[in-house]
Amino acid sequence: MSAPNAHPDANTPADAARPRNFIEQLIDADAASGRWGVWPKSEGPDRAGKPRVHTRFPPEPNGYLHVGHAKSICLNFGLARANAGKFNLRFDDTNPAKEEREYVESIKRDVAWLASAFNAGSFDSGPHAGGLFFASDYFDKMYDHAVDLVNKGKAYVCQLTADEVSARRGKPGVPATSPHRDRPPSESLKLLDEMRRGLHPDGSMTLRARIDLASNNFNLRDPVMYRILHQHHHNTADKWCIYPMYDWAHGIEDSLEGITHSICTLEFEDHRPLYDWFIKSINEGRSPPVWHSQQIEFAKLAPSYTILSKRNLLRLVQEKFVTGWDDPRMPTIAGMRRRGYTAESIRNFCDDIGVTKTDSLIDIGRLEASLREHLNRVTPRAMAVLDPIKVVVENWPEGKTDQLDFVINPEDPAAGTRKVPFTRELWIERDDFMEVPPKKFFRLFPGGEVRLRWAYFLKCERVVKDADGNITELRCTIDPDTRGGDAPPGPDGKPSRKVKGTIHWVSAAHAMPAEVRLFDRLFSAEEPGKRTGNFIDDLNHDSKRTVRAFVEPWLANAAATRGGALVSGTGPDGAPPTGGGFQFERLGYFCTDPDSAPDPRRLVFNRTVTLKDTWAREAAKA
Ligand code: ATP
C-alpha cells in the first residue's frame, strides 16, 4: 500500500512514501488555481479536461548527455507522466559554433532510452509524446519579436565591442553605460536589418534589451539579445548570421510550445526576471498575449568522483583519456549504457536523491547502490574465472560430463534453472587457493575442502609446480555423495558434514576464453580539480584493467544470441528491463561490450559494478 500522500507516479515504496517535492507542490497549486487551464477535448479521454502540465528537456547539442541531464529528463518526463501531461524534446541549437548532428542523434537515442524506464513511451511516441523540436526552427519568429521590441523602444542596436561592453559594465551601485541606448528605433531597425543581412562583421554590434543599466541584477543591465556570427548552422545552414542569446531565445521557445513548467538549474534563478521581462515586453499591447511559461529552478546533480560539464567531458575525449563519449568509464548516458547500467537504475537513483533547491555533492555510491539493487533483482547468474588456475579432479573419469542444475537467479524463482557441465578438469580463481592459508581462510588449501557452487565438495590433495616453483595445477578429489553442493543428511536429518567456503568454477573442457574489462572510477578525488584547478590532475590511472578470463559456455551463447540482454526479471510495470547483463558469481555484474563479435567469436565483457561497495570499505578503513 502506498502512503496517503503518495504521488501517483510512485516507482518504489520509498518513492511512494516520500513527501511531494517543491515542484510537485507547485504543480498541485497551479492545478488547484486553474493557472494553466485544462487540456482540450482533442487530446483524448486520458488527458482532456485535466489541468495542463507540459514539460520539456532542452539540451544544447554540443556534446553527449551525462547523468546530470538524466536527472533533468527523469524529472521532466516523470512530471508529464504523473500528471497525464506532455513532454517535449527540444534542441536549444542557438549557437552554431559548437553544435553537431552527431550530438543531435545521440541525444535522441539517450532520451528515448531513459524514458523507456517509465514504460510510457517517449518524446515522440506513447501517451506523453509532446514532440521533437529545434529552437532554430523558431528563428524567424524570434526575429519578428525582436523587431517588435525595437519598435516599442525596448531594444536597440549597440555598437560597442564585447570588450567595451565589459569595460562599461559598472559595479554594484555604479551603473553601466552605453552611448547607443537612446538611439531612435528607426535607426536600430535599419542596423538590425543590416546585421541580419550580413553587412557587418562578427562582434561589431549587438542587439540589446533596453532594461536597466543600474540594476543590481547584472543580467538586467541591457543584456544582449542577438550577436553577429557568420557561421554555418546544422539546421538553418547559411540563412542566418545573427544568432539569439539563451535568455532571449529560451522563453520564446517555451512560449511557442505552450510549456507550463520550464524547469532549469539553479544558476538561472537570477535570469528569471529577464525571462519574464522578455515575455511581458512581447505581450505589452498585444492581444491575445503569447503564452508565458513559468521558469522553475532546482539544484544540479553533482555526483562525487565525477565531472559533468559537456565541455569538460569533450576534453577527456579529445585528449584521449578515454576511448570516446561512450567509454564505459564516462558519466555519459551512452557510457553508462555501455557499462551495463539499466535505465531503471538511473531513474530509481533520481527518485532516491529527489529534487532540492540547494546545491550539494551526491555520493556516487548511491548511484552504484541503485544499480546493484536493480541488477541483483534482474540479472541471471553465471560463472566466470578471471584469474584461472587448473584443478584436476583425480577421482573423476576422463571424458565424463555431469550436467548440474544451476539456479538462474535466486531473487527470481520464476527464472528457473539451467544445466552446467562438470568435468575432470576445472578452472578456479587463483586467489581462492592458498598453499599456506592464514587463520579463517575458508577457501581451498592443501588438505582443505570447499564447495564448488551447485556441484560437489572438493578436497585439495596435492599441488603441482613447475621448475620455478610456480603452481601449475591442483590435484583434487570430489566427494560423490555431495552432488548439488550438500552432504547427504545424517541421522538428525541435517547435512552430515559441512564446509564453510563456496567457490565458483568453470569446466575447462567447455570454457570459452573471454576478454574482461575491469573498470574503476575515472577520478580518484571526490571533487576532481578542486585541489589544483585542473581535473586532469585527479584522473585515476588504474581505472581500466583487462584480463583474460574463462567463462562457462552458456555465457558465450547468451552473449551472442541475446546481446547480453536479460533472461530474468522485469522492469517497471512488467516491461522488459532496459539492459543489464549477468552476475558473475562472487565477482560482480558484467555485460557484453559492443566490441564482442560472433564471428570469429570474440567475447568481451565489461564489469558494470562490483558486488559490494569497495570504496566505502576502503574509506571505513582509513
Ligand atoms: P553542461 O554544462 O553539462 O553542458 P548544460 O546545462 O549547459 O550542461 P544543456 O544542454 O544546456 O547543458 O542542458 C539541458 C538541460 O539539462 C537543462 O535544462 C539543464 O538545466 C539540465 N542539466 C544540465 N546539467 C544538469 C545537472 N548536472 N543536473 C541536473 N540538470 C542538468
Ligand code: MG
Ligand atoms: Mg551548456
